Amino acid sequence: STLFSAFSRSTCKCMTSFFIMNNNKKRITLINPQAVNPDAYKKKLEQAIKSYERRLNLIIWRALSQEERDKFKEDGPVQYMQHKEALLGALESLGWPISCEDVILLEDEILAALTYIQQASDLQEAVKKETEKISESHISNNKKSKSKQKGQVFVIHKNQKVIARSDVTGFYYPGTVIKNISSTRALVDFNNGETHTVPMKFTIPVGGAMPCPYLQVGDHVFARTVIRRGNECYVPAIVIATPKRVEMGDKLYTVLTFNNRKEHCVRSRLIKISQTKYAFSCQYIRMVQMVDYMT
Template sequence: MSLPFIVSQILPLAHFSNKKGITLINPQAVNLDAYKQKLEKAIKSYERRLNLVIWRALSQEERDKFKEDGPVQYMEHKEALLEALENLGWPISYEDVILLEDEILAALTYIQQASDLQEAVKKEIEKNAELHISKNKKVQIGRDKVFVTFKSQKVIARSDITGFYYPGTVTKNISPTCTLVDLSHGETWIVPLKFVIPVGGAMPYTYLQVGDYVFARTGTQTGNCYYVPAIVIATPKSVNVGAKLYTVLMFDNRKEHCVRSGLIKISQTKYAFSCQYIRMVQKVDYTM
């Protein structure tokens, strides 16, 4: 089995330069340890063949100079062996000897390159890991600083008692995770940031379609406005109840018609969590 065949079989995702260099397209997709083992096996095969061919070509007189019973290592006694072959008038082709030697040297080069690649891949993995950790830290720092942007911001904040969200204004940030909210009906609450949603200002309305999850404003007729989880079941284009009204199904299965400004788009997860929390606090009220 030739060395190029071994290399091509083990490294199908490699590019070879004219200087016998290897550039892997995807180093992590190649088993470099297996590749090196096959190269080492090939080297031993080439060395045995080269040692045996030269030993058989030597006369007994030349063999006696090495004081060994069998073939000697060509790479260790190169100059002496080449001189012996020259003294014998080259009983074997010089080109054949050099060809086998070149194969051995090439295999040794490939092994070194594979080791270098392994080291480079290891460093790249470590570098990417460090960048990932650094990025996560920056993201976490960014999250910790989100509360600063809420100062004086119009928001809706969740009530621990009802589970509904009420409009208000952030007046003070008391920690990286909690803020103080002055509600529109006069109360002041300390609310975790994850239960505070900014509204109003220059924030654009997101597009709503059937199936979207929202917080829907209700209770405006009594002056006690609040928001509850709902699902959009009809858009203004698909109903005949007014040019700008959306139809939503409230968490308690009531249908309501809302203007776009009375709807805040949320995720399915937040919708499900809000419905579950409302049912939980209502159940507590019923059992008290």
């Protein structure tokens, strides 16, 4: 039974990368569709189903007498799912030479995997619709902002503390604006000693009297975390749990980062962002990681 339950645990764990339940609104919230490749996930499930079906067919076939085997007019194991009633009847007439519980457990695992495949397909469709909605909203907002901001110049002041995106990793790193190169680009002195020109749309002012909006489950953020060599950076994440007892000193938020890791952060290490910025940030990180892998 340990082998059977292991499959269920692995599939359930994988599914948590897709969604969480929102108790207040009684609905499913997609939290990290980029964390799992649904097609690869379904392929693994299909492979597992074939493996369990072969095992189930073989176990039952070996338990049958030659007389019972002859009734099926086949040289090898027959498909349990197609001949379930006849096979169970044959096993019963033989006094159950194999454990009935083992047969039921294997069948349950196969049915569970089929259910997970259907759920993954449903979630793929939901992600597709959500992405289309975000894209339409982004296009609409761009048109509105262009009409409103025509003639305006976005300026980040000299010595302004910011986090800015690295073209190399896609992560955001803390730094200070040295000067504005143009109306759309700024020269940033990063805390690690490097200096780069960064598009202003990929910089976020921090420090000072900056707003600190309320965070709730499902909100998108940049979470401050430590990467290799002790360097700190900000990565896209989603809030999956908020402090339960603020008055008792429990002030940690739990977030799920773009790479499906759970992090516990105080509020000051989280910067709220839009769902669109989160989605684009995840896509860019994966793009540069793919380029690194191919080169």
